[in-house]
Amino acid sequence: MRTRQYTLQDHPGIIAVADALPEWFDQDARTRAIPLDLRHQEGFVAIVDGIVVGFITLYVFEGRLQIGWLGVKPEYRGQGVGSLLLSRSEEFGRKHDLEEIATYTVGEGVDYAPYAATREFYYRRGFTVYQRNRTDNPGCLEEIKIRKRIANRER
Ligand SMILES: CC(C)(COP(=O)(O)OP(=O)(O)OC[C@H]1O[C@@H](n2cnc3c(N)ncnc32)[C@H](O)[C@@H]1OP(=O)(O)O)[C@@H](O)C(=O)NCCC(=O)NCCS
Numbered sequence: 512m513r514t515r516q517y518t519l520q521d522h523p524g525i526i527a528v529a530d531a532l533p534e535w536f537d538q539d540a541r542t543r544a545i546p547l548d549l550r551h552q553e554g555f556v557a558i559v560d561g562i563v564v565g566f567i568t569l570y571v572f573e574g575r576l577q578i579g580w581l582g583v584k585p586e587y588r589g590q591g592v593g594s595l596l597l598s599r600s601e602e603f604g605r606k607h608d609l610e611e612i613a614t615y616t617v618g619e620g621v622d623y624a625p626y627a628a629t630r631e632f633y634y635r636r637g638f639t640v641y642q643r644n645r646t647d648n649p650g651c652l653e654e655i656k657i658r659k660r661i662a663n664r665e666r
Contacts, residue, residue: 512592514599517556517566522549524563525556528582534625535582537650545580552579555599557592567596569603575658576604578614597636601661610662618643618653633657 517525529536529545536545548568557565564587568579578600583592597612604612616633617626620643634657642656 512557512559512564512590512595514555514557514595517549517554521556521563521566522546525549525566528563528566528584529580531584532582535629536580540580548579554579555596555603557583557587557596559587565592565596567600569600571607571609574609575611575613576600576607576609576661578612581614593632594636601659604661605663610660611658612661613641613656613658614638615654615656617651618655620653621651630655630657633659 526541526546526549529541533541552568552570554566554568556563565581565583567581570577570579578597581593581596583596601612614633616629617623619627619630637659638657639659640655641658644654644656646652646654648654
């Protein structure tokens, strides 16, 4: 497996990964939001035998490196692909003088097992909650913002 920054040619492969994760990415995400965001964000893909098996998209907001989308093909889960994409992103953030990496996801207040696994993935890699918001989105009544310090130097 190798990782590299994604290019336009990788977009169909990335969308195929998202299509394999309908429990996390609904139809609007898969057909509208992810394809558009790919064009305006940057990030990395993980490649096995020339096929995209995982991806992460990144943008900078409020002085933090934000994870837009992250996904690994179900058959490649648990093999370190997600961790590798995250550590490549942290390295990218340090190179750009950013001190934190952050994202938002579905909070504990929503009883939905797929996102419980997502939170666990982030918590075990050092992310902590810095804000909880109630929303009026029926699919996600509680949203959490999570972050992790990536700078080498002390604050
Ligand atoms: C979260 C996700 C990106 C992690 O990717 P991954 O390649 O499985 O990550 P890693 O292999 O580095 O680590 C997987 C973790 O799941 C555990 N795991 C092992 N086998 C697993 C399996 N078959 N299925 C799920 N998780 C498994 C691993 O033990 C590891 O946990 P730990 O190291 O904290 O104990 C991936 O599961 C995924 O695509 N999830 C759906 C989309 C999503 O949640 N995206 C993020 C929010 S947008």
